[in-house]
Amino acid sequence: MSSSCVRCLLDRDISVSSESVRQLADQGLIHLNWFSRETRRLLLVEDLVDSLKLAAVMWLMTYVGSVFNGVTILILADVMFFTAPLIYQKKKVQIDDIITSVRCRFDEKLLKLQNVLPGAVKRTKSE
Numbered sequence: 001m002s003s004s005c006v007r008c009l010l011d012r013d014i015s016v017s018s019e020s021v022r023q024l025a026d027q028g029l030i031h032l033n034w035f036s037r038e039t040r041r042l043l044l045v046e047d048l049v050d051s052l053k054l055a056a057v058m059w060l061m062t063y064v065g066s067v068f069n070g071v072t073i074l075i076l077a078d079v080m081f082f083t084a085p086l087i088y089q090k091k092k093v094q095i096d097d098i099i100t101s102v103r104c105r106f107d108e109k110l111l112k113l114q115n116v117l118p119g120a121v122k123r124t125k126s127e
Contacts, residue, residue, distance in 0.1 A: 048117055049110065 045051045064073070088095055 049114060 041047065042051050042054045068076075
């Protein structure tokens with residue numbers, strides 16, 4: 001690295017403006033409020049179906065955590081992150097058909113479950 005390049009880096013202003021800090025704090029506050037509302041909604045069973053989904057995911061994660069090490073999960077996630085787009089690109093039509101049929105079946109089962117459960121909130125397609 002030449003001395004002139006080092007000098008230009010040393011002369012560069014790297015101070016953080018108060019406006020950028022306020023903007024980041026506002027964004028963080030928005031995300032924190034959303035997270036606290038969602039957590040309260042799920043844990044205090046505002047919507048029974050969503051709370052049951054959370055409970056099922058947490059229950060499944062106990063088994064995943066007992067079988068896999070954290071590093072193993074990170075390695076598997078890394079492999080999936082890079083291979084899933086390639087597989088989807090090659091088999092797009094088949095995967096889209098399967099996802100559509102699974103989503104239709106899931107919506108039918110969810111509708112039946114919401115009709116049976118007295119406290120379940122009925123959702124419309126616009127949500």
